[in-house]
Amino acid sequence: xxxxxxxxxxxxxxxxxxxxxxxxxxxxxxxxxxxxxxxxxxxxxxxxxxxxxxxxxxxxxxxxxxxxxxxxxxxxxxxxxxxxxxxxxxxxxxxxxxxxxxxxxxxxxxxxxxxxxxxxxxxxxxxxxxxxxxxx
Numbered sequence: 402x403x404x405x406x407x408x409x410x411x412x413x414x415x416x417x418x419x420x421x422x423x424x425x426x427x428x429x430x431x432x433x434x435x436x437x438x439x440x441x442x443x444x445x446x447x448x449x450x451x452x453x454x455x456x457x458x459x460x461x462x463x464x465x466x467x468x469x470x471x472x473x474x475x476x477x478x479x480x481x482x483x484x485x486x487x488x489x490x491x492x493x494x495x496x497x498x499x500x501x502x503x504x505x506x507x508x509x510x511x512x513x514x515x516x517x518x519x520x521x522x523x524x525x526x527x528x529x530x531x532x533x534x535x536x537x
Contacts, residue, residue: 403428404435407459411440416463427456444469496521500535510536 410419433449436442448462499520503513510532517528 404432404439407436408439411436411442416467419463420460423459426459428459429456430454433457433459433462442466492521496523496531497535500532504536 406422407419410416430449430452433452434446437445437447437449444466445462448465449457451457496517499516500513502508503510503516508516513532513536514525514528517523517531518525521528523531
């Protein structure tokens with residue numbers, strides 16, 4: 402009974418509900434290991450292993466799980482941001498290169514705008530902005 406109730410709430414990310422029900426209750430190490438394995442949570446499994454053969458406090462384990470989830474989210478966010486930044490930088494470099502080549506070969510600004518729209522899938526307004534910025 403406890404196993405399925407806790408698992409349902411973990412997958413719903415309803416940690417408050419688990420805290421309400423299990424705040425003062427302790428669960429067996431075996432139940433903690435089963436929940437950790439089923440939810441693929443090394444945090445919960447480690448917490449259960451710390452209290453081998455005894456009982457564990459589910460709220461403490463869930464707080465650690467929540468903290469680990471937050472940290473994982475922060476790390477994933479940083480990685481995603483770096484990737485997006487690199488992609489944006491490459492696109493910006495491509496745009497700058499196209500505009501400067503157009504300028505160096507005497508291509509009119511209007512044609513450079515059209516080229517940017519076609520090659521970089523830019524709106525007319527954005528293409529004009531880049532040509533004004535780099536066609537110095």
